[in-house]
Amino acid sequence: xxxxxxxxxxxxxxxxxxxxxxxxxxxxxxxxxxxxxxxxxxxxxxxxxxxxxxxxxxxxxxxxxxxxxxxxxxxxxxxxxxxxxxxxxxxxxxxxxxxxxxxxxxxxxxxxxxxxxxxxxxxxxxxxxxxxxxxxxxxxxxxxxxxxxxxxxxxxxxxxxxxxxxxxxxxxxxxxxxxxxxxxxxxxxxxxxxxxxxxxxxxxxxxxxxxxxxxxxxxxxxxxxxxxxxxxxxxxxxxxxxxxxxxxxxxxxxxxxxxxxxxx
Amino acid sequence: xxxxxxxxxxxxxxxxxxxxxxxxxxxxxxxxxxxxxxxxxxxxxxxxxxxxxxxxxxxxxxxxxxxxxxxxxxxxxxxxxxxxxxxxxxxxxxxxxxxxxxxxxxxxxxxxxxxxxxxxxxxxxxxxxxxxxxxxxxxxxxxxxxxxxxxxxxxxxxxxxxxxxxxxxxxxxxxxxxxxxxxxxxxxxxxxxxxxxxxxxxxxxxxxxxxxxxxxxxxxxxxxxxxxxxxxxxxxxxxxxxxxxxxxxxxxxxxxxxxxxxxxxxxxxxxxxxxxxxxxxxxxxxxxxxxxxxxxxxxxxxxxxxxxxxxxxxxxxxxxxxxxxxxxxxxxxxxxxxxxxxxxxxxxxxxxxxxxxxxxxxxxxxxxxxxxxxxxxxxxxxxxxxxxxxxxxxxxxxxxxxxxxxx
Numbered sequence: 001x002x003x004x005x006x007x008x009x010x011x012x013x014x015x016x017x018x019x020x021x022x023x024x025x026x027x028x029x030x031x032x033x034x035x036x037x038x039x040x041x042x043x044x045x046x047x048x049x050x051x052x053x054x055x056x057x058x059x060x061x062x063x064x065x066x067x068x069x070x071x072x073x074x075x076x077x078x079x080x081x082x083x084x085x086x087x088x089x090x091x092x093x094x095x096x097x098x099x100x101x102x103x104x105x106x107x108x109x110x111x112x113x114x115x116x117x118x119x120x121x122x123x124x125x126x127x128x129x130x131x132x133x134x135x136x137x138x139x140x141x142x143x144x145x146x147x148x149x150x151x152x153x154x155x156x157x158x159x160x161x162x163x164x165x166x167x168x169x170x171x172x173x174x175x176x177x178x179x180x181x182x183x184x185x186x187x188x189x190x191x192x193x194x195x196x197x198x199x200x201x202x203x204x205x206x207x208x209x210x211x212x213x214x215x216x217x218x219x220x221x222x223x224x225x226x227x228x229x230x231x232x233x234x235x236x237x238x239x240x241x242x243x244x245x246x247x248x249x250x251x252x253x254x255x256x257x258x259x260x261x262x263x264x
Numbered sequence: 265x266x267x268x269x270x271x272x273x274x275x276x277x278x279x280x281x282x283x284x285x286x287x288x289x290x291x292x293x294x295x296x297x298x299x300x301x302x303x304x305x306x307x308x309x310x311x312x313x314x315x316x317x318x319x320x321x322x323x324x325x326x327x328x329x330x331x332x333x334x335x336x337x338x339x340x341x342x343x344x345x346x347x348x349x350x351x352x353x354x355x356x357x358x359x360x361x362x363x364x365x366x367x368x369x370x371x372x373x374x375x376x377x378x379x380x381x382x383x384x385x386x387x388x389x390x391x392x393x394x395x396x397x398x399x400x401x402x403x404x405x406x407x408x409x410x411x412x413x414x415x416x417x418x419x420x421x422x423x424x425x426x427x428x429x430x431x432x433x434x435x436x437x438x439x440x441x442x443x444x445x446x447x448x449x450x451x452x453x454x455x456x457x458x459x460x461x462x463x464x465x466x467x468x469x470x471x472x473x474x475x476x477x478x479x480x481x482x483x484x485x486x487x488x489x490x491x492x493x494x495x496x497x498x499x500x501x502x503x504x505x506x507x508x509x510x511x512x513x514x515x516x517x518x519x520x521x522x523x524x525x526x527x528x529x530x531x532x533x534x535x536x537x538x539x540x541x542x543x544x545x546x547x548x549x550x551x552x553x554x555x556x557x558x559x560x561x562x563x564x565x566x567x568x569x570x571x572x573x574x575x576x577x578x579x580x581x582x583x584x585x586x587x588x589x590x591x592x593x594x595x596x597x598x599x600x601x602x603x604x605x606x607x608x609x610x611x612x613x614x615x616x617x618x619x620x621x622x623x624x625x626x627x628x629x630x631x632x633x634x635x636x637x638x639x640x641x642x643x644x645x646x647x648x649x650x651x652x653x654x655x656x657x658x659x660x661x662x663x664x665x666x667x668x669x670x671x
Binding site: 024025101103104262 | 287291292338360379380
């Protein structure tokens with residue numbers, strides 16, 4: 001384990017410059033460049049807002065802003081986009097870099113770290129844009145937003161842990177990658193982002209309550225829309241889930257490391 | 265000197281499990297035997313001293329790349345061990361890991377970072393890398409606009425920017441123009457002088473011969489020969505011609521320890537081979553430029569529809585001086601009966617530099633020995649060329665000079 005951290009430390013410059021390159025690469029040769037990082041999720045918010053605001057808008061108790069539903073959507077989307085991006089990119093990370101892994105010796109753990117760094121950067125930009133939108137619609141952020149300093153790392157850790165586990169499995173069983181595309185979509189709808197948990201019927205709600213992303217998303221909604229602190233036990237539950245995921249991922253990674261190149 | 269690379273009894277097996285679930289269960293402590301093991305390399309041992317240049321040759325699928333991966337460290341061996349002292353750099357598939365949207369300079373930082381160098385070290389070396397690649401302004405343009413030759417220039421410049429303890433050179437060197445290839449070889453040689461060990465993998469035997477002082481031959485996952493490049497290459501040539509009923513025999517010739525390799529089906533064999541001077545007397549020492557005749561008596565062991573005779577002269581390093589066959593001169597013999605004898609005689613002037621030369625003979629059915637190889641015989645005859653009456657010259661060719669000096 002110590003060796004792992006040492007390798008990461010030695011390659012820190014490489015990881016940092018790779019994150020930069022990764023962001024640079026994604027929007028190379030597009031006119032709007034990095035703006036797309038923000039525009040895509042915001043466009044999605046706009047679509048949901050247009051389609052669903054009539055149905056959902058009236059169901060947000062305790063809010064006064066007429067754009068409350070938009071704010072609700074954005075808060076959930078900020079949480080979800082970090083999760084979805086990290087998981088879906090970690091999923092194919094080893095498969096995509098197969099050639100590199102076969103030919104060059106470097107700490108393989110740097111690959112998920114690069115993905116995490118890049119996803120985190122674009123998420124922070126999205127967050128900035130979100131605050132901009134809030135100000136535009138007359139919703140002043142409160143100090144409760146400071147909770148994001150805990151919520152984002154927890155979200156990140158959970159996403160990387162899950163992504164890494166799936167990424168390792170995907171090397172050996174490629175079906176994982178295919179299935180996860182569908183699962184992620186289903187997961188999105190199983191998380192109260194475009195709707196409120198209050199509209200769910202009872203038995204369905206107990207299912208949703210097992211979903212760690214539910215607590216993350218509602219945490220974001222609490223601090224960004226309602227201006228209240230998220231329930232500590234919920235954050236704690238996800239934090240524990242995240243640590244378990246990460247530990248499992250690292251354990252699997254250490255076992256699989258040797259066999260991975262065999263099948264790539 | 266203690267070796268920089270020690271490969272001891274290395275083997276690699278790819279494991280297949282009945283189900284991948286079993287593989288996953290294995291990681292979590294359950295011991296499940298793999299359903300099948302496929303050995304691609306077994307019991308390979310050799311060690312390499314600093315500054316030595318070793319060629320690794322073998323047919324496709326012989327296990328060369330697997331061996332290289334284990335030496336580089338990307339693939340852990342199933343059994344045995346690989347010990348390396350110092351850093352390994354590999355010029356494998358060039359331009360691998362290059363990002364087409366980034367500029368040459370950014371890619372240099374990226375690849376060198378991947379090799380484990382920090383920013384400062386790369387910044388120190390970047391000018392040198394840029395100068396070596398010689399691609400001018402392109403260095404600051406996106407790699408997608410590069411030609412493959414330019415990519416290879418940058419890739420080679422990065423891979424060799426820092427002198428490694430071991431440099432692995434794969435086929436890649438064949439890319440690029442003649443000028444740059446020269447430059448690459450120059451750099452490789454200078455590394456070698458400073459003590460870098462070279463591992464060269466190539467199908468191009470002349471490259472192995474030119475750069476290596478030793479070669480190892482892999483065949484179906486086993487190391488079957490380790491020795492001087494010319495000897496190993498002869499054996500390799502014999503091996504690729506090997507057919508079902510063919511045999512390869514290796515004879516130790518007395519004297520200087522040269523090794524003769526004979527291979528083929530034996531449907532036709534060389535009986536007697538001799539070199540004669542103008543008067544028809546057999547000779548062993550000949551003067552530079554002297555007219556000589558090579559006489560080869562061939563015994564036909566089985567009925568064969570077509571017979572082509574070929575010969576090749578090689579210098580003592582195994583470098584080819586001249587070679588041709590009767591296919592190219594339209595003198596193919598046909599419908600030969602078992603028991604008969606054919607004498608091939610070829611006359612030429614020995615326009616060779618002073619030194620020792622060998623003759624290899626080939627008895628085949630077409631212009632290559634890969635279709636039907638009746639017999640391939642290396643070192644069938646050895647002769648020496650001495651300079652008795654010509655002005656002193658160097659080189660392996662006698663090209664009569666006419667100086668004209670004007671004042």
